Amino acid sequence: MGINPAWKPCExxxxxxxxxxGAGVAALAEWLDATPDLQGLLDREKALVFRGFGVTEDQLGPVMDRLLPNRLAYVHGNSPRTKVGDNIYTSTEYPAEFTISMHNELSYAHSWPARLMFCCVTAAETGGATPVVDAALWLEALDDEIRERFADGIRYTQNLHGGVGLGKSWQETFETQDREQVDAFLAASRAVGEWRRDGSLRVTQLRPATTLHPRTGAQVWFNQSDQWHPAALGDETAAALARLLPADELPQSVAFADGEPIPAEYVLQIRDRALEAAVDVNWRRGDVLLIDNLLVAHGRRPFTGARRVLVAMSD
Structure with missing residues (x-):
């Protein structure tokens, strides 16, 4: 399957x-009901932007029912966000001045959503675009040396505190207070959990760096090695974290499958080449973006002013 460097979402x-x-939500719902092969359209286009229908937060239900027939909870998610409805969340709540690098949602996990839907409730005063990148193009853009070294996969480690500490707690991450539920989830996902005396939980999991799309057959870069590596945080932040904690005690860290450290220059290339190849979805209030989570990675540009973008996901 060929890669189109000029790819952009279908509007x-x-x-x-x-x-x-008319031009409202009813018109969008009518069109979706009359589109017999939305899955085929998404397979071909990889991302769809529904613009001009004026979707509001209280009108999301009918749209999500059609775009996300089986909404999922954000269980085992590592980014900070707020649950605002029935498996509806705010987009990642990192400070506005930072770029969020490209990633496929939950690509470090045993299972991940097939589709993501974003809805812009409030557009930022400036900036705040959601960049998207063809994940096959991302893989092709990397040096052969990097693709070869990642061929055996990635080892992810999470240190989740029990209520007070750096990063997310295990209760937030798994949306439960029940340790047995967490143990069952980890066993089913082939991850290793270690409960510690201070009430925290260490999770280790081995995952592939690439995957094949089940319908198109495209091979895509599908991991979060750069986001979990301190080098991608910038020199000052990485140095500050190193002073606070040893590498294996950070809230999240990453290594090659054999346990060897991933060089900083590898993760910086991975991060930067995706951002360079990305296409910005510049939000307007009422926009809805639907992406195939394997074929397309996403991020966030810095912004000023209020910004409210909601996200939901489905299998």
Whole structure:
């Protein structure tokens, strides 16, 4: 399957669908009901932007019912976000001045969502775009040396505190207070959990660096090695964390599958080449973005002013 360097999401507007019932949510719902092969369209286009339908937060239900038929909880997620409804969350709540690098949601986990849907409730005053990148193009953009070294996969480690500490707690991460539920989840996902005396939990898991899309057959870069590596945080932040904690005690860390450290220059290339190849979705209030989570990675540009983008996911 060829890679198109000029790829960008497919934009769908009331004009493009000749909506007979107007330009609002009802028109979008009508079009989705009349589209027999939305999955095929998403396989071909990889990402869809629904623009001009004026979707509001209280109108999300009918849209999500059609785009995400089986919404999932953000269990085992490592980024900070707030649950605002039935498996509806705010987008990652990192400080506005930082770029969030490209990633496929939950690519470090045993299972991941097939689709992600974003809805812009409030557009930022400046910036705040969601960059998206073709994950096959991302893989192709990396040096052969990096692709070869990652061929055996990645070892991820999480240190989740029990209520007070750096990063997320295990209770937030797994959306439960029940240790037995966590143990069952980890066993089913082939991850190793170690409960510690201070009430924290260490999770270790081995995962592949690439995967094949089940329908298109595309091979894609599919991991979060750069986001879990301190080098991607910048020299000052990485140095500050090193002074606070040894590497194996950080909230999250990453290594090659054999346990060898991943060189900083590898993760910086991985991060930067994805951002360079990315296409920005510049939000307007009421926009909805649907992406195939294997074929497309996403991130966030810095912004000023208020910004509220909601996200939900499905298998």
């Amino acid at each position: 769908i507007s009331p004009d493009s669908i000749s909506a007979g019932s």
